[in-house]
Amino acid sequence: MLPAVVAVAVAVAVAVAVPALRHRLVRSALRRAGGRYRRRLEALGSDVRLSQERRLRRLLGTGTGTAGGGRGAAARVAGRGRSHGCPSQLVPLPAVSEEFQERHPLGQPCRDEAPGNAVLPLRLWALLPGCWDTDPRLQGALLYLDALGATFPRALARRGTALLHWTPGCPRAPAGWPLPTLYCTPAAAGTLPSRAAALRVQLLFALRQRALHVLEAGLAAELHDALVALHTEWPQLAQELALGRLSPQPGLPEGVRDQLQALLTPDAARAAELRAECARGFEGILLRLWPQLEVVVVRTAHGAERLYCDSLRHADCQGLPFYCPFYQAAGALLGVNLWPAEPAPRFLLCPDWAFCEFLPCLASKEPHTVLLDELWEGREYGLVVTAQPGEYRCRTGEVLKVTGFHKQCPMVEPVRRESQTLSVRGENIPEEQFCQSLCRTLRTWPGARLIDYVCVESSLLGDSSGPCAPHYEVFMELQGLRDLSEGQRYKLDQCLQEDFPIYKSFRFKGSIGPLCLHLVRPATFTQLREALGSPRPMPRVLREGHLLQLIQGSVIS
Known part of the structure; x- marks a missing residue:
C-alpha cells in the first residue's frame, strides 16, 4: 500500500510541477531572447541612418501594386550606387529617401488598427539567434x-x-x-x-x-x-x-x-x-x-x-x-519604453520597426520632412510613417516631442492628436492645452474634481445650435458639485481667453460665441466608451452625431 501511495503522491507532484517548470523554462528562454534583441537595438542605435536605410529598402523590396514600389524600384535605387565603383555599396539614405518621397507624396490615409493584432502562436524559429528580421x-x-x-x-x-x-x-x-x-x-x-x-x-x-x-x-x-x-x-x-x-x-x-x-x-x-x-x-x-x-x-x-x-x-x-x-500609431508598433520604474514614459523609436519621417511643427506652409537622425531635442514634430509595403508615408495625425536621445535613437513623448483640435474660426486650440485651461478653471471651484469631459463644435449641433455664433459646448462629469453658477460657467470661457489670444480676439469681435458648459450624470462617459464600439483612446472632440445624442441625453445641469 505504501509504494502505491508514494507513486500517487509523486504523480500528483509531477502533474502540479510540470506546468510551473514549463513556465520557468519558457520564461528563461524568452528573457534571453529579449536580452539579445535589446543588445541588437543598442547596436542599431549607433547608426540610425543605416538602420532606417535598411528598413526602407526592405519595405520597397516587398511592396507590390504601387508606382515606384516593388523590387524593381528598390533595384533602380540601389543601382545608382554602382557608379562609384562599389557594386555592393548601399546608396546613402538621402538618395533613397529623396526618390521615395518624389514617388510617394504625403497624405496617404492611415489605418487606426493594426492588421493581424490577434494572439498568434509563438514559433520557435523566431527566437533563433540568426533570425533577425522578425x-x-x-x-x-x-x-x-x-x-x-x-x-x-x-x-x-x-x-x-x-x-x-x-x-x-x-x-x-x-x-x-x-x-x-x-x-x-x-x-x-x-x-x-x-x-x-x-x-x-x-x-x-x-x-x-x-x-x-x-x-x-x-x-x-x-x-x-x-x-x-x-x-x-x-x-x-x-x-x-x-x-x-x-x-x-x-x-x-x-x-x-x-x-x-x-x-x-x-x-x-x-x-x-x-x-x-x-x-x-x-x-x-x-x-x-x-x-x-x-x-x-x-x-x-x-x-x-x-x-x-x-x-x-x-x-x-x-x-x-x-x-x-x-x-503605437497608424496601426504599427513604433517605439518601446525600456525604463518601467520611471514615472514619465520615454518611448525609444526603434529604427528597424518602421521608416519614420517628421514634419517640424513650426515649418512653412509647404514643409519638408526630416529623418530620424535629424531631430532636435525639445522640438515638436508631426509623425509620418511607412510601416507596411504598399502603404507609404502615412500622416498619423500625432504630434511628438523629442525629450532626449539614447545613443542616436530619439526618445519621444506623444503630445497631441491633430484631429482633436478645437476650431470653429481657425483659432486651433489643441486638446492638451484646452485640458490645461479646463484644469486651471476647476481649481477655482472648491470641492470639484474632474471625472471626464468632452467637447463639441457647434457645427455638429445643426439646427439645435440656434442662431448664435459658432461656439464650443463642453460636457463634463464632476465629483463634488451637482450644479454650477453662471459665474462658474463663464470662468472656463474666461480662462480660454486668457490662454489663447486668438480665441479672445474672436470673442471680442463676436465671431465666436460664448462657450456653453453642461454637467452630465455619473457613468455617462462609461456608456460613451461602450458606444465607441472598439477599444480606442477617448476622443476629446466629438465628431459623430450619435455620440453627441447620447451625451446630450445625460445632461443634468
Missing part, C-alpha cells in the same frame, strides 16, 4: 518581458498577471503574449460583445488571484471603468466569489457564461477579504486587495488617457508605479 510585435513583446522582469523580478510569475482589456470579435495580443502562462484571465472574457460585461468578468477573475503581481490594461480608461465597477458592485462580486458562480447579466451570452463558469470554484475566504477591504473605502484599494502587486501596466496611457492615469494614481492605485511599454 515581426516588430515579437521584438516589442520580448523587450517588454526583459525590461519588466529586470525591474520587477516577481512580475513574470506564472498566473501572476491579470488582464483588463475589451477585444470584441477576437482575442487580441496582451503585452506579454509570447508567455501566455503569465495570465490568470481567460481569453474568452475579453471577447464578449459588451464592454461593461467583459471588464466586469475580467475583474472577477483578477479578484480570485490574491497573489497578483501585475495588473495590465489595454487602455487607462479600461482600468478606470473596471474599478468603477468594483466601487459600485463589490457586494455582488463578493457573492459570486463566495459561491463560485457567475450571475446572469446583460452582454454575457449563456454559452460563454457556462464556459467561464467551469473555471470558477467557491472561495469564501477571498470573498470575505473583498467585503472587508471595500467596506473601508477605496483609497489605495489595489494594494489592499493584492498585497503582492508590483506594477500597473497600461498599453495606452498618454494623451487623452493621461486624465484617467492621474485620477487612479491619487486614489485606487496609490503607491503603485504605472508602466506604459509601447508607442
Whole structure:
C-alpha cells in the first residue's frame, strides 16, 4: 500500500510541477531572447541612418501594386550606387529617401488598427539567434518581458498577471503574449460583445488571484471603468466569489457564461477579504486587495488617457508605479519604453520597426520632412510613417516631442492628436492645452474634481445650435458639485481667453460665441466608451452625431 501511495503522491507532484517548470523554462528562454534583441537595438542605435536605410529598402523590396514600389524600384535605387565603383555599396539614405518621397507624396490615409493584432502562436524559429528580421510585435513583446522582469523580478510569475482589456470579435495580443502562462484571465472574457460585461468578468477573475503581481490594461480608461465597477458592485462580486458562480447579466451570452463558469470554484475566504477591504473605502484599494502587486501596466496611457492615469494614481492605485511599454500609431508598433520604474514614459523609436519621417511643427506652409537622425531635442514634430509595403508615408495625425536621445535613437513623448483640435474660426486650440485651461478653471471651484469631459463644435449641433455664433459646448462629469453658477460657467470661457489670444480676439469681435458648459450624470462617459464600439483612446472632440445624442441625453445641469 505504501509504494502505491508514494507513486500517487509523486504523480500528483509531477502533474502540479510540470506546468510551473514549463513556465520557468519558457520564461528563461524568452528573457534571453529579449536580452539579445535589446543588445541588437543598442547596436542599431549607433547608426540610425543605416538602420532606417535598411528598413526602407526592405519595405520597397516587398511592396507590390504601387508606382515606384516593388523590387524593381528598390533595384533602380540601389543601382545608382554602382557608379562609384562599389557594386555592393548601399546608396546613402538621402538618395533613397529623396526618390521615395518624389514617388510617394504625403497624405496617404492611415489605418487606426493594426492588421493581424490577434494572439498568434509563438514559433520557435523566431527566437533563433540568426533570425533577425522578425515581426516588430515579437521584438516589442520580448523587450517588454526583459525590461519588466529586470525591474520587477516577481512580475513574470506564472498566473501572476491579470488582464483588463475589451477585444470584441477576437482575442487580441496582451503585452506579454509570447508567455501566455503569465495570465490568470481567460481569453474568452475579453471577447464578449459588451464592454461593461467583459471588464466586469475580467475583474472577477483578477479578484480570485490574491497573489497578483501585475495588473495590465489595454487602455487607462479600461482600468478606470473596471474599478468603477468594483466601487459600485463589490457586494455582488463578493457573492459570486463566495459561491463560485457567475450571475446572469446583460452582454454575457449563456454559452460563454457556462464556459467561464467551469473555471470558477467557491472561495469564501477571498470573498470575505473583498467585503472587508471595500467596506473601508477605496483609497489605495489595489494594494489592499493584492498585497503582492508590483506594477500597473497600461498599453495606452498618454494623451487623452493621461486624465484617467492621474485620477487612479491619487486614489485606487496609490503607491503603485504605472508602466506604459509601447508607442503605437497608424496601426504599427513604433517605439518601446525600456525604463518601467520611471514615472514619465520615454518611448525609444526603434529604427528597424518602421521608416519614420517628421514634419517640424513650426515649418512653412509647404514643409519638408526630416529623418530620424535629424531631430532636435525639445522640438515638436508631426509623425509620418511607412510601416507596411504598399502603404507609404502615412500622416498619423500625432504630434511628438523629442525629450532626449539614447545613443542616436530619439526618445519621444506623444503630445497631441491633430484631429482633436478645437476650431470653429481657425483659432486651433489643441486638446492638451484646452485640458490645461479646463484644469486651471476647476481649481477655482472648491470641492470639484474632474471625472471626464468632452467637447463639441457647434457645427455638429445643426439646427439645435440656434442662431448664435459658432461656439464650443463642453460636457463634463464632476465629483463634488451637482450644479454650477453662471459665474462658474463663464470662468472656463474666461480662462480660454486668457490662454489663447486668438480665441479672445474672436470673442471680442463676436465671431465666436460664448462657450456653453453642461454637467452630465455619473457613468455617462462609461456608456460613451461602450458606444465607441472598439477599444480606442477617448476622443476629446466629438465628431459623430450619435455620440453627441447620447451625451446630450445625460445632461443634468
